Amino acid sequence: MERPVAVVFTGTRRELGFMLLRGYVLLIPSIGLYRFWLTTWKRRFYWANTEIDGDPLEYTGNAIQLLLGFLMALAVFVPLYGLFFYLSTQSSEAAIIGYSAVAVLVWFLMGYAIYRARDFRLSRTLWRGIRCDQGGNAWNYAVRRFFWSLLVLATAGLAYPFMAANLWSYRYRHSWYGDRQFGFVGSWKLLARPFYGTYLAMAVIGAVGLGIGSAMGGLPVSGVPTVGGAVVMVIAAALMGLLVLYYQSREISRMFSAVRLGQAALTVTVRARSLVGQYVLFGLALAGSYVVLAAGGLIVLGSVASGAFAGGGFDPQVFRQSLQGSFSVLLAIVFGYLLLLGAFSLMVELFLGLGFWKLVAQGASIAGLDSLRDVKARGEDTRLGGEGLADALNVGAY
Amino acid sequence: MxxxxxxxxxxxxxxxxxxxxxxxxxxxxxxxxxxxxxxxxxxxxxxxxxxxxxxxxxxxxxxxxxxxxxxxxxxxxxxxxxxxLPVLGQKRRQQTGREIRIAVTATVALAAVIVAYLYGVPLLAGRITGLVPPEWERNLGETVARQMEASLGDDSGFEVCDSNPDSLANRAIARFGAAALEGSGSPFELDIRVVKSEIPNAFALPGGQVFFFSALLEQAETQDEFAGVLAHEVGHVAYRHGMEQLISTAGTGALIGFILGDMTGISVAAGLGATIIDARFSRDAERQADAFAAHVAERMDFNPAGLADLINRVGADDEFARALALLSTHPLTDDRKAALDPLSQQRPTGLEPPFTTAEWNAIRSMCGMPDPKTKSK
Missing domain, CATH: 2.30.29 (PH-domain like)
Structure with missing residues (x-):
């Protein structure tokens, strides 16, 4: 058998960064509507730079489809919103019951939305001139996910490996590349060891951290928590965060590596330390960008309200007087807020979004690629008018 | 090639x-x-x-x-x-042009919706409010009152200053409220309660309940001030502002959610945008209630500008309030006073004052203040 072929990612952070910055600027005059175009550009970037055996993926969707999908989702959400409003005017008990019911409904709908969104993306993915697709039934998936998640809740998380294996399997068994169906050879057994190991370790660290921390006065009933106690608890929380990332890296590696396409087999290796590295990098970048923004803000304030900084000190009285014009203050608040929000989502996309995609793509290799040479195209599937609910529910990245 | x-x-x-x-x-x-x-x-x-x-x-x-x-x-x-193949560049430009046209059209449509919303909602919310059954609004008011008592008062709820509805003070207040509401066609019966609280405030709830906090009463120096604020709150009841605000807040939330693409409305940006828009509607409602108070003062002898004096005493506009005026739910006190002053000068003469001296003294002392003549602060 031939050697496995490594997946290559050719995009750069710089390229994505410029595209995002341009998009954020265009979001302002378009009152947010440009987000459909921005998402489309982003996907084109991710797809076109993911190269398998010399040929990159191609994203064939466009922004208009997303816009239409959003409008369709509104048709579901406006009545839901009306229901929310009606509930808010009811007595507290009725409102709590009503809110819970709506929350459960939204949780259920999210499963539907996730599946539909995946369908939209897959059916607009082209490789070597052949389109991918997803069959199955989004309602079926939503029901599965819903009842599995209830079971996970009821078993305090212990049923999770079973749910994950079941849903991964459903997604891939209903995915297609041309006329060839994907398969999934994984089961809960692949996840059992890392999951229950992590589960146990988290329970122990959580209990010990909470025990020692509260014994040292980190969680007083009233008053100020002691430094020692708080430090112990923060350390425990950080350790638990690392454990979560460790488990994530295991689940991604093992589940992706169970994906098959006929005789072709995918192998993905994502190391926990690379995943942690992404988050550390993200934290540093975010802190750095906020320091830059803060410095910029001070300079702007200094030039607008220079009187307040006269003589090296800061005079709040004079400062407030320079804020007389209500409109300019409001504009400054809104602008500053948008800058902070923009910097945050930029860093999330550049370091977490791109980082994660690169980790998976560069950790992936495919054996038996030659067997795909006789895959034929299937009929068109253009019925999906957008991602529907996914766009309104804010689910799924990329 | x-x-x-x-x-x-x-x-x-x-x-x-x-x-x-x-x-x-x-x-x-x-x-x-x-x-x-x-x-x-x-x-x-x-x-x-x-x-x-x-x-x-x-x-x-x-x-x-x-x-x-x-x-x-x-x-x-x-x-x-x-x-x-220059045709490639042409087609690309055509495609880009088509997308720009769609984006611009959608943006203009959205901008039109926003403008229509800003100017239409006070109207629309008023209409919708008219369709809400008064019974429903009354129930809602009671729910809100309970929630408010739970968050402001202690476990027992608000403590009413004078629990006897037939006392001199309570009868005078009820009579004033009924007279103020008369002719407005309101489906509600007023229920005005003076309650003990250290917060100087007064507010009207949907369905006709009005709360007047003792701390605000303490600061009132004349009948004009007390009657002005009370008439203002009755104005909120008459216009059903509470219900109207609830409806417009819900509408704003939906609109902002639409703009930001987050119909679940959990983002902070949605909160800020909604605050700015809602505050604008709220300021309109306050001005309307002020005008209502001035209208009442054409039938009874009190100076409606007194309400601005009382509000000013409780909390004068500082520089900060001026700077953030666009975020505030109330107009600047100075602006309100400036709007009320000319109205108070056009009042007919020879009217009866809203309260007799004995009634006013009873009102002033209903929350257990020692002597109405000496000011507490």
């Missing part, structure tokens, strides 16, 4: 890669395999470029399988193809 250009070719039918040479012959793009076999002839007019990565040109053609692609790599080769 003099000479041929190397490219990759997918026929869109089978997942194969062909290394091909491209030739441009008389309005046709000819695709030839390495051994010279012809794999395709695409008319130049049918060609279009799809988005690819940098220095890569991906061509498709109308009339061919949707996945059929010719891929040219390398900056120089891409430039040569683009120079030979």
């Amino acid at each position: 003099s000479g041929s250009i190397a490219a990759r070719f997918h026929d869109g039918l089978v997942a194969q890669v062909h290394a091909v040479a491209l030739m441009h012959e008389a309005g046709t793009l000819v695709i030839r395999a390495g051994d010279g076999a012809e794999l395709g002839r695409w008319a130049t007019a049918d060609l279009f470029a799809v988005h690819g990565r940098k220095d890569e040109l991906r061509l498709g053609a109308n009339g061919q399988p949707t996945g059929a692609r010719v891929v040219v790599k390398g900056r120089e080769d891409v430039a040569r193809v683009l120079a030979t």
Whole structure:
């Protein structure tokens, strides 16, 4: 058998960064509507730079489809919103019951939305001139996910490996590349060891951290928590965060590596330390960008309200007087807020979004690629008018 | 295109890669395999470029399988193809133009919705409020009152200053409220309660309940001030502002959610945007209630500008309030006073004052203040 072929990612952070910055600027005059175009550009970037055996993926969707999908989702959400409003005017008990019911409904709908969104993306993915697709039934998936998640809740998380294996399997068994169906050879057994190991370790660290921390006065009933106690608890929380990332890296590696396409087999290796590295990098970048923004803000304030900084000190009285014009203050608040929000989502996309995609793509290799040479195209599937609910529910990245 | 250009070719039918040479012959793009076999002839007019990565040109053609692609790599080769086939640039520009038109149309439509909302909602919310059954609004008011008591008061709820509804003070207040509401066609009966609280405030709830906190009463120096604030609150009841505000807040939330694409409305941006818009409606409602109070003062002898004096005593506008006026739910006190002053000068003469001296003294002492003549602060 031939050697496995490594997946290559050719995009750069710089390229994505410029595209995002341009998009954020265009979001302002378009009152947010440009987000459909921005998402489309982003996907084109991710797809076109993911190269398998010399040929990159191609994203064939466009922004208009997303816009239409959003409008369709509104048709579901406006009545839901009306229901929310009606509930808010009811007595507290009725409102709590009503809110819970709506929350459960939204949780259920999210499963539907996730599946539909995946369908939209897959059916607009082209490789070597052949389109991918997803069959199955989004309602079926939503029901599965819903009842599995209830079971996970009821078993305090212990049923999770079973749910994950079941849903991964459903997604891939209903995915297609041309006329060839994907398969999934994984089961809960692949996840059992890392999951229950992590589960146990988290329970122990959580209990010990909470025990020692509260014994040292980190969680007083009233008053100020002691430094020692708080430090112990923060350390425990950080350790638990690392454990979560460790488990994530295991689940991604093992589940992706169970994906098959006929005789072709995918192998993905994502190391926990690379995943942690992404988050550390993200934290540093975010802190750095906020320091830059803060410095910029001070300079702007200094030039607008220079009187307040006269003589090296800061005079709040004079400062407030320079804020007389209500409109300019409001504009400054809104602008500053948008800058902070923009910097945050930029860093999330550049370091977490791109980082994660690169980790998976560069950790992936495919054996038996030659067997795909006789895959034929299937009929068109253009019925999906957008991602529907996914766009309104804010689910799924990329 | 003099000479041929190397490219990759997918026929869109089978997942194969062909290394091909491209030739441009008389309005046709000819695709030839390495051994010279012809794999395709695409008319130049049918060609279009799809988005690819940098220095890569991906061509498709109308009339061919949707996945059929010719891929040219390398900056120089891409430039040569683009120079030979100007139709690609034209089509790209047409496509971009089409998308820009759609984006602009959608933006203009959205802007129109926002403007219509800003100017239409006070009207629309008023109409919708008219459709809400008064019984429903009354129940809602009671729910709100309970929630408010739970958050402001202690476990027992608000402590009413004078629990006897037939006392001199309570009867005088009820009479004033009924007289103020008279002629407004309101379906509600007023229920005005003076309650103990250290917060100097007064407010009206949906359904006709009005709360007047003792701390505000303590600060009132004249009947004018007390009657002015009370008439203002009755104005809120008469216009059903509580209900109206609830409806417009819900509408604003939906609109902001639409703009930001987050219909679940959990983002902070939604909160800020909604605050600015809602505060604007709220300021309109306050002005309306002020005008109502001035209208009541045409039937009874009190100076409605007193309400601005009382509010000013409780909390004068500082520089900060002025700076953030657009975020505030109330108009600046100075502006309110300026609007009320001319109204208070047009009042007819020879009217009865709202309260007799004995009644006013009873009201002033109903929350257990020692002597109405000496000011507490």
